[in-house]
Amino acid sequence: MKTYISPWPQAAKLPDFPRSVAVLGATGSIGVNALKVMARHPELFTVMALAGGRNGTLLAEQCARLRPRYAAVLDDAARRELEAGLPAGYSPQILVGPDAFTTLAALDEVDTVLSSIVGAAGFEPTLAAARAGKLICLANKESLVLGGHIIRAACHASGAVILPVDSEHNALFQGLMGLESDDEIARLILTASGGPFRGRDAASLAGVTRKQALAHPNWSMGAKISIDSATLMNKGLEVIEACHLYGLPVGMVHVVVHPQSIIHSLVEYVDGSQLAHLGMPDMQVPIAHCLGFPRRLGVDVPRLDLARVGCLTFEEPDLAAFPCLGLARDAYDAGPSHPVVLNAANEVAVAAFLDGRMGFADIPATIEAALDRHRPVDVSTPEAVLDLDRAVRDEIRRALWPDAD
Template identity: 50%
Template sequence: MNADAPQRIALLGATGSIGTSALDVIARHPERFVIDTLAAGSRVDALIELCKKFHPRFAVIADPSGYEALKNGLSDCGLRTQAAAGAAALNERASAEDVDTVIAAIVGAAGLDSTLAAARAGKRLLLANKESLVLAGELLMQTAHASGATIVPVDSEHNAIFQCLPAHGDNRNVSRIILTASGGPFRGKRRAELAEVTPAQAVAHPNWSMGAKISVDSATLMNKGLEVIEAHHLFGMAPSRISVVVHPQSIVHSMVEYDDGSTLAQLGRPDMRTTLAVGLAWPDRVASGVAGLDWQQHSRLDFEPPDLDTFPALQLAFDAMATGGTAPAMLNALNEVAVSAFLQAQCSFLGISALVAAGLNTLESEPASSLDALLAADLRARAFGAEYLRTH
């Protein structure tokens, strides 16, 4: 990439909350960043509205049934943006030679293929798709190392660790990394108090504005469990060197402890625009639209251990990571099935972790030898989850 030319960006997951934040940052720096591709899952009208504002060269709708509506809608608006649809089109734009940076913000396992495509092509990859690391972490990191891709995590915790680790990438003097968790909307509750939780209550996060699925994951602490697995792959850390602490203010986003007793922490407001600005400009810094902290308003910072009895999902994730092989992929798939059922009032809040635990106890973990093996494990877990919901 020409150092003086603006970065050409493919934003995959443009209509979600992370996509909205990314576009806000990008719009602040038109001299540095240009949108090449906007992609969405099925929200054709929302994608067209974004195209009217940002004029990308390509617009991709993942659901092929939306192609005609996208193509006609772009034409009706007089836009020169080219319409495309389907997984192949996502992969093509993620790996296109004229794209410098890919923001992988498609939720769930659906984002895996395009994330891997970007990694294979050696892109700067701003990774917001947790499942890529949980489902295929070893494969993704090996692919990135082989191609020279740069992976910058943009979720707040891993981005904080990214900023606090040595710039030269040598982690030998790192004692441990400490992920912070807000505790979600039910922090301090006991298990019996969560039996009648509704989806509306679960998605009402106290600090962050997020999509429904990730909000539920935060409420169960599965989100933190997935982040533990991600950290293991992203930073090459053994499970014994990864800790979790509940920090309800969400000011300290995570910490790195060194052998000399020093601890470095990254602090800031709970706003994804900060981490996206870091990923887009690194090693430079650019304005994100997020103000600095007013320290007179933050007279105390609290930390406490997670309650694994009330929120067993976190321990389930540690267990899956320890088992290895296809276990993390099955954990992710089981959780996606359970959360979807909960949001549709087909499963109780406590039933989410119960379904995941039942699946992990029943299904055999196999070597994660290939993407096909991981995807097969994903399908087995989803089939188990569907049958579990039918019979419980």
């Protein structure tokens, strides 16, 4: 069937166990949880490479425990932290800089790549893994938002398989397994918690603080993803990701607000029935599903007790108060270059909000203005995608940080 970005996993050649894993974003919440999953099943996984951004201290602790052959950080300061924390007698090969992540993603010694870098920085490493034919456990939705068409082509050329780590897309993936044809699908339904400001109107959001926006009610996430959840941009990016993963038009991907975050997403079939994936909100579950696929691995998470939960509720998203979701849908419909602009403008706006340079309501306004200025351009190559991404960021940064070097 044609609904997957990669060959139908049950027909594709998956790496044998034990799998040799590179974790890109090892010091973030997804990476930390992935290491917990693999530690529970040491007979199934060998950690070959860890990449940890700028947190050299935590990466050193992880390396000391797991002894990977390779480690990567973004700058020399993190490298010094990493080297200082390594035990005597252990010297992994250390790579430095953004290109290091791309190198680790394509290592011959690695068959499985967990791509959990935040933001557009994940595009090139994910593409490198796709070109190298890896099993990719994808937790970086921006890779597909920027260049899903490019990564799809790379997967089909190399035989790479992408399994979605995002809890929503992992739920959809499980709900789609076993179908014979796209014609059996009526629509995909992504669930959204609604974030910390669910139920508030647009006027009341103007004065929200950084601390309030970071306080997600159900999930423990990094700052950028937490703000995206608060604006509903996270759900907008997930709509675009679903379109690329499953080859469906944006009109077949819907969003419903589900505050309890127990149902992670639903697939509706042409007979009107729906299949939901339920579980406690813990990222170890979808991570384990991807790392162990097609095996289902045990994880140490609380069990769902529906009687204790008591009530599951649902509501339509408020697009007037949270316009980012609508902006994302419109951007995907407008053509392949518009999502690049959407994502670049969002990342800069979120950084500006976290830096105190703009208000919460200015985030969607900044994104909308960037999309209004944009005229479609060719983004059929990775270089074109990255050039456009850079140009949009530079334009917005000059306006927000005129005093910057």
